Amino acid sequence: MNNNDPLLDLLLEFFDLPADTRPEDIRQQLVPSWDSLAMVQLITELERKFVVNFDIDAIQRLRSYDEIRDALVGEPSP
Amino acid sequence: MALGAPILTLTQVKTVNLIRQWINSFPDVQKDAILQAFESASLPKIRRALRLLEELGQEQRGPGLDVELLSTYNLEPLLPVLSLAMNCLPSRACPRLAPLDSIETHMAQPARSHAQGVFGARMIIWRIEEVLPEALYPFSHGFPKRLAASVDQLLDRIERVVTLHRRNSPGTPLFLSTMPLPLNLANPVAAAQHCAGPYASVSRVNQKIYEVAGRGVGVHVLDLASWAAFEGETYADAMVDFLARQPLSAKGQVSFALFIARCLRPLIVPRRKVLALDLDNTLWGGVVGEDGVNGLKLGHEFPGNVHLRIQRELLELRHRGVLLVLLSKNNEADARQPFESLLGMILKWTDFAVRKINWNHKHENLREAARELGLGLDSFAFLDDSDYEREQMRQVMPEVLILNHSSDPLQTLRALWETDAFDSLVVTEEDRGRHRDYTFREAREVEGHKDDLEVFLKSLEMEAAMEEVGPSNVERVVTMLGKTNQFNLTTHRHSRGHVETMLASPGSIALALRLRDKFGDQGIIAVLLAVRGDNAATLVIDSFLVSCRALGRGVEDALWAAMLRRALRQDVQRIEAAYIPTAKNSIVAGLYDRLGLRRIGHNSGSTCYLLEPVTFVESPPWIALMNENQ
Numbered sequence: 001m002n003n004n005d006p007l008l009d010l011l012l013e014f015f016d017l018p019a020d021t022r023p024e025d026i027r028q029q030l031v032p033s034w035d036s037l038a039m040v041q042l043i044t045e046l047e048r049k050f051v052v053n054f055d056i057d058a059i060q061r062l063r064s065y066d067e068i069r070d071a072l073v074g075e076p077s078p
Numbered sequence: 079m080a081l082g083a084p085i086l087t088l089t090q091v092k093t094v095n096l097i098r099q100w101i102n103s104f105p106d107v108q109k110d111a112i113l114q115a116f117e118s119a120s121l122p123k124i125r126r127a128l129r130l131l132e133e134l135g136q137e138q139r140g141p142g143l144d145v146e147l148l149s150t151y152n153l154e155p156l157l158p159v160l161s162l163a164m165n166c167l168p169s170r171a172c173p174r175l176a177p178l179d180s181i182e183t184h185m186a187q188p189a190r191s192h193a194q195g196v197f198g199a200r201m202i203i204w205r206i207e208e209v210l211p212e213a214l215y216p217f218s219h220g221f222p223k224r225l226a227a228s229v230d231q232l233l234d235r236i237e238r239v240v241t242l243h244r245r246n247s248p249g250t251p252l253f254l255s256t257m258p259l260p261l262n263l264a265n266p267v268a269a270a271q272h273c274a275g276p277y278a279s280v281s282r283v284n285q286k287i288y289e290v291a292g293r294g295v296g297v298h299v300l301d302l303a304s305w306a307a308f309e310g311e312t313y314a315d316a317m318v319d320f321l322a323r324q325p326l327s328a329k330g331q332v333s334f335a336l337f338i339a340r341c342l343r344p345l346i347v348p349r350r351k352v353l354a355l356d357l358d359n360t361l362w363g364g365v366v367g368e369d370g371v372n373g374l375k376l377g378h379e380f381p382g383n384v385h386l387r388i389q390r391e392l393l394e395l396r397h398r399g400v401l402l403v404l405l406s407k408n409n410e411a412d413a414r415q416p417f418e419s420l421l422g423m424i425l426k427w428t429d430f431a432v433r434k435i436n437w438n439h440k441h442e443n444l445r446e447a448a449r450e451l452g453l454g455l456d457s458f459a460f461l462d463d464s465d466y467e468r469e470q471m472r473q474v475m476p477e478v479l480i481l482n483h484s485s486d487p488l489q490t491l492r493a494l495w496e497t498d499a500f501d502s503l504v505v506t507e508e509d510r511g512r513h514r515d516y517t518f519r520e521a522r523e524v525e526g527h528k529d530d531l532e533v534f535l536k537s538l539e540m541e542a543a544m545e546e547v548g549p550s551n552v553e554r555v556v557t558m559l560g561k562t563n564q565f566n567l568t569t570h571r572h573s574r575g576h577v578e579t580m581l582a583s584p585g586s587i588a589l590a591l592r593l594r595d596k597f598g599d600q601g602i603i604a605v606l607l608a609v610r611g612d613n614a615a616t617l618v619i620d621s622f623l624v625s626c627r628a629l630g631r632g633v634e635d636a637l638w639a640a641m642l643r644r645a646l647r648q649d650v651q652r653i654e655a656a657y658i659p660t661a662k663n664s665i666v667a668g669l670y671d672r673l674g675l676r677r678i679g680h681n682s683g684s685t686c687y688l689l690e691p692v693t694f695v696e697s698p699p700w701i702a703l704m705n706e707n708q
Contacts, residue, residue, distance in 0.1 A: 013122040040155045040322040044315070045121050048328035059321065 007069055010049055014042060026065040046072070092496050093336040099479070100166050100343075108134065112166060116336070119328045124158045131165050140168035141346050141571070142196030148176045148184055150208035152323040156331050163335035167343050169197070178323075179208070181239060189247035189575075197346050197573050201253040201300055201338070202239065205325070206260055206280050209235075213276045214260055222274030229279045233286045240290050240297055249575025251345060251503075252297045256284040258306030261314050294553065296574060298341070298503045305337045340498055345573075348561045350479060350499040351457040351512075352431075353395060354403040354444050357413055359463040360490060361389055361425060367412045377422045384487045389424035391494040396429055399509025400500050401516060403447045404433040405440045405462075431516040440467050441474040451516060452626035454563055454662050459499045461490060506554055508601040516627070535631060535700040539596040542633065542697075543704040544640045547588035547607070552577060554602045555590055558623060563662040565624040565634070567655070567669065568684075572621070577607070580620065585610040587617065587644050591637045593628060603628035604637045608645075608653075615651035622655070622669075629665075632698035638673055639697040640706060652690035659683060 011026050012019060015033055028034045034042075043062065047053060050072055054062070058071040094116050101109050111127040131139065143164060147153055153160070153175055164171030176184040181202060192198045212219035212228045219225050236254070243252045259280055263269055269276040284303050291299045306313060313330030326334055358365040362385050363375030375382040376389075396402050402425075406413050413435045417427040427433070432450055434443035440462070448455055455477040462468050463485040472480055482493040502509070547555050556574045563569065572580075581588050591604040603625040611618045624634050645653065655670055657663075671677070674695070675687035697703055 010122075016122075036322075037154055040318060040324060041121050043321070044155070044318060044328045044331070047315075048119055054317065056317070059317065 006049070007072065008065065010045065011065060011068075014038075014045060023065040028063045093333065093340065095496070096340065096498050097166050097336065100168060104131075104134070104138065104168070112162065115162060116332055119159075119332045121158060124162050128158065128162055128165070131162075136170065138168075139165065139170045141170065142192070143167065143169035143171040143342065143346060144190060144192055144196060144198045145171060145173045145342065146176060146189060146198075146200045147173055147203060148181045148201065149203040150179055150181070150205060151203075151319075151325060152178060153203065155322065155324050156326065156335065159331050159335040160338065163332075163339035164342060167339055167346060169346055182242060185239060185242040185246060187246065189250040191249075191579065192573060192575060194570065194572065194576060198249075198575055199251045199253060199342060199345060200243065200247065201255070203255045203300065203302070204257065205255075205302075206257045206276075206283070207325075209257070210279065210283065213279045214263055216269075216274075216276055222272060225279065226274040229274075229282050232283055236283070236286050236290060240295075243297075244295060247575075248296070249573065249578040250296075251574065253300040253341065254287050254291065254297060255300040256287050256303035258303050261311050262316055294504065295549075296553070300338065300341050302334075302337075305334070309333055340501070341503075343498065344501050344503045349502050350400070350459040351453055351561075352401045352403055352447075352451065353392070353459045353461060353481075353500075354405050354440075354447065354478075355392070355461040356463060356467070357404065357406040357408065357416075359485065359487065360461065361385060361392075361423075362416060362420065363487065366416055367408055371415050371420050374416060374420055376416075376420060381487065382422070384491055386422060386424065388487065388491050388494065391491065393424055393429065395494075395500060396513050397510060398500065398502075398505050399512040401431040401451065401513060402429055403444070403451075403458075404430040404435065405443050405447070405460075406435045407437055407440070408435050410435045429513070431513055439470070439474075441471055444471070444475065444478065452564065452629060459497070461493065463487070463490065504553060504557070506557065506601075508554060508557075511598075511601065512627075514598065532700060535698075537596075538631070538700070540631065540633075540701045541594045541704050542636050542701050543592045543594075544637070544706055545590045545592055545602070547577070547581060547590050547605070551590050551602055552581075555588075555605050555607075558602070558605050558625060559621060562623040562625060563660070564626050564665050565629055566660075566663050567622040567666055568620065568658045569660050569663060570621050572607075580607055580609055583609050585614065585617075585648060587641055587648075589637060589640055589644075591633055591640075593631075593633060600628060604633050606637050606641050608641065611654060613652075615649065617645050617650045617653045619653065619655040632701060634669065635673075635695075636697045636701045636703065639695050640703070642692065642694055643706065645692055646694060650692055652688060653692055655687045655689070656681070656684045657687070659685075 115123040115127040315327035319325040432447040459479040587608045593600040607621040670687040
């Protein structure tokens, strides 16, 4: 577990990924179990864990570690 | 980014407390994982808890439970938490989802049949947003007349669904959900102003569901309308609803799953039959032996009103069939005084089936009460304001469920409100008359000392009616199969579906004995189920049981004779039977020997018996048979 990065910990645990997975490799295209069902469950999980409510725009961009991180800190991805 | 775990709603806290009791027999690793999963509502933790449960043996995990979920919204994301909640009952639960919006299509097929020891259930979970969307926009849909007509159509649909289920899957319990008020509704003030408005329309639909379930035909209510009202709007998440047609928030998902599990629990876990309780600082405030009757607090002022409410709750339990037992360290004369002269007393001295008022240990008195009632310790719940008494009971008798956890009377009252120990889906006439039956039994036992046994039994003026098991009594038969521990030769806990399958098998004999005596109608108190063996001339006794309310009267002999009479008419040549010992049924260890069967061997701990040739035996002369051709 990476105590300095709770988002990374959450994604590793949620998708059952190896602990040494690099954040840039956590993308929907590269994680086979990241389907539409997992997407819904992930949103609920993120909202629970980080006490946030995503807006419609943010939800459409939650496709990778980077995009989720940006949505959580309120900065849109470029 | 902010980090935080959600604070559980009060409803969830209460339910998680119940879960602790449900999973009490699990090892600590599983217990901790389950509690963490529910408290965090985290999906990875839920998955982990499920994985850990898979590691347990079948016996630790409880009976199989096959639940079919038919829904108008998307429950797929909730399957892990639903599965975990149902596994905590405890059971080896396997929730299955039917395709979305396919209620009638799916119900046209028979529900899956289940092996012995596996319970089945079907749940229909629907909401107004899908089944009556017009109600959200009444003025766009011809309010009031056309909207009222749409509601009428939905009421007809509910009837059709129940008919479909009864026709195709009569043995499977059906749970119909009620419908929460729509949360996302513009102009809620106007919505409440007309009897054909949105809120009244939802109310009509729910009323129909309550009415259908009240007919007592294996249809039960999953009251999601009440659940949603208790939860408040935190249960919902409009964004996820739009995204995936799944309306529940993370908090809502846990609460929803636990609520569903609690509603299923009475199918597989019998309720506690007895509540043993204290007097002082429970039924009234104060200690009668020290404060005197005039110093006790009971009435409409605080804090006497808390004790008054406790008494009302206890009386309601007694009328629902829970026996009350008084355990008090007092002088009996002191203890009786408030029942005779304290103003405002709701409970009467005679509302207690057994009273143990002395200076003995309470666990000793409880054991004595259990013996007198003919019930096991695991039929008992215990309520006491003393930390010492509760702790001693917990240590000496771990089978007894301790309901309250502090000396505070309000906490005692909350314990009565929140416990699931007395949950049941059906309250039968037998339940409602149980206190009376035990009181009569006490009277009978007193009379029984007057004369020899047979003279006494004759004096009871017993009349037995043999009923073929069928739609009118199968509910009671299934209840007895689920609850009877002592006089039960095989302790087969069959589901209603399994019993109905047996009834449908050619050559089966299924009898229920209804007993009446000079004290009143005792209801169905004995059951015998038998099916044909591999050879058509062989009858195999599947279940043979007598309610503990009717032990020692010879009703088992009358029922056995009635079965033999039918078997001989059907040319049965041999009867096979087995005694399967449990921790509680040693009372019937020698029954088949007494009835003249021959021991032919042992099989996995059970003793196998054979009766060949089959010959008729007389019914006991002290029981009149009402509908038997001799």
